[in-house]
Amino acid sequence: MPAAHHRPAAVDRRVRLQGEPVDSCPSLLPEAERGSVLRITEAGEEILHRPCRPAQAEFGTPELSRLIDDMFRTMYVAEGAGLAANQVDVDLRLFVYDCLDDDGVRHVGHILNPVLDEAGPVGRRLIEDDEGCLSVPGAVADVPRTDRAVARGFDREGRPLVIEGTGYFARCLQHETDHLNGGLYLDRLSKRDRREALRQRDERREAVLARRAARSAELDAATGRTP
Known part of the structure; x- marks a missing residue:
């Protein structure tokens, strides 16, 4: 899921790491400094259109830590x-996120085997707002989502997690969990809006991929890597 285009004017510097408040968090996580860039799968590829398998033996392994990086x-x-594992061609119920909510609080972390609490009638509203997807490069459409979400799952070591989100972060939790269930935001659109989103993708895809390549080179330079 792309980062929000409309950031709050005055960003609150509070941070929640794995759902817990922390004093600070670097803009570029150590995980990202260690990691390598993987190819992002795109709409139409089979792995994006079926449910991912739950993590079991992966907890606590170096392979899982490397994947998260x-x-x-x-x-x-x-x-x-946010980014789900099947968006990098891995069949696993896992997503990572670094997302601001509408109050400017930064939420950072990962979650395995997430399950969203059922939205009850009290305290949650359905909000229609812009939404895109890294697997549908360049396309944006209005998608209705609840303004609150709670995801329950596990961290990389198998410890239980409860991640709560409001506003744009709630949208992120719902969007990424959809991925792990084999769905894309395109599936939530009318036929007309889906055609328009795919038209945008066809028109903008090459420019988006070129920008990603440039950002990858910039990040390599900033972290001291050579091609």
């Missing part, structure tokens, strides 16, 4: 607020 670097290069 790679996903963070890939997400930053693509200017994303």
Whole structure:
């Protein structure tokens, strides 16, 4: 999911890491400094259109930590607020995120095997707002989502997590969980709006991919890597 185009004018510097408040967090996470950029899958590829398998034996493994590192670097290069494992061609219920909510609070972390609490009638509103997807490069459409979301799952070591979000971060939690269930935001659109989103993608895709390549080169230079 792309980062929000409309950031709050005065950004509150509070940060929640893995759902818990922390004093500070670097703009570029250590995970992203260690990771490598992976290819982002695109709408139409089979892995994006079926549910991902739950993590089981992966907890606590170096392979899982390496995947999370790679996903963070890939997400930053693509200017994303969230990225699911099947978007880098990995069949696993995992997503990473670095996303501001509407109050300017930065939410950073990862979650495995997430399940969203069912939206109840009290305290949640359905909001229609701009939404895009790193797997549909260049396209944006209005998508209705609830303004609050709670995701329950596990961290990389298998410890339970509860991640709560409001506003744009709630949208991010719902969008990424949709990915792991085999869905894209395109599936939530009318036929007309879907055609328009795909038209935007066809028109803008090459420019978006070129920008990602340039950002990857910039990040390599900033972190001391050579081609």
